Amino acid sequence: MNTQSNGGLGTVEGDDAPAEKPLGSRAPHFIKRSRPLHVSWQVGVFVVGLAVVVAGVIMLPLPGPGWLVIFGGMAIWATEFVWAQLVLRWTKRKVTEAAQRALDPKVRRRNIILTTIGLVIIATALAVYVWKFGLAMPWNVSE
Numbered sequence: 001m002n003t004q005s006n007g008g009l010g011t012v013e014g015d016d017a018p019a020e021k022p023l024g025s026r027a028p029h030f031i032k033r034s035r036p037l038h039v040s041w042q043v044g045v046f047v048v049g050l051a052v053v054v055a056g057v058i059m060l061p062l063p064g065p066g067w068l069v070i071f072g073g074m075a076i077w078a079t080e081f082v083w084a085q086l087v088l089r090w091t092k093r094k095v096t097e098a099a100q101r102a103l104d105p106k107v108r109r110r111n112i113i114l115t116t117i118g119l120v121i122i123a124t125a126l127a128v129y130v131w132k133f134g135l136a137m138p139w140n141v142s143e
Helices: 029-033 035-059 066-078 082-102 105-133
Strands: none
Touching (some): 035 066, 066 082
């Protein structure tokens, strides 16, 4: 008998990873009871999620938070479809790993050094331009 389990609602003693929500539909119980109602619910969720994902894809080349909207559409799909839940879990895991790597002191030091070098190169190029042409815009420079 396992006396340490808390019904899958959190962590088990000695376990470092939090328990994830069970996979499957999150539709209300009265909708799940009726097969035609549940299928129409799934179609509705799919259409709404698809509209949000398409809007996000359109926002990728246009101004707007494209990736954020795409992940929002995936979250809508994840309320009903297991494949979307698995994709969302994988994405969350990868984003968390990337954030942890970005907070690593060695990586931060390297990023600061590379940013400083880039800024020095840009400042040098700007200084050379101003020294050679003055504060004239490139399209107004005559040689």
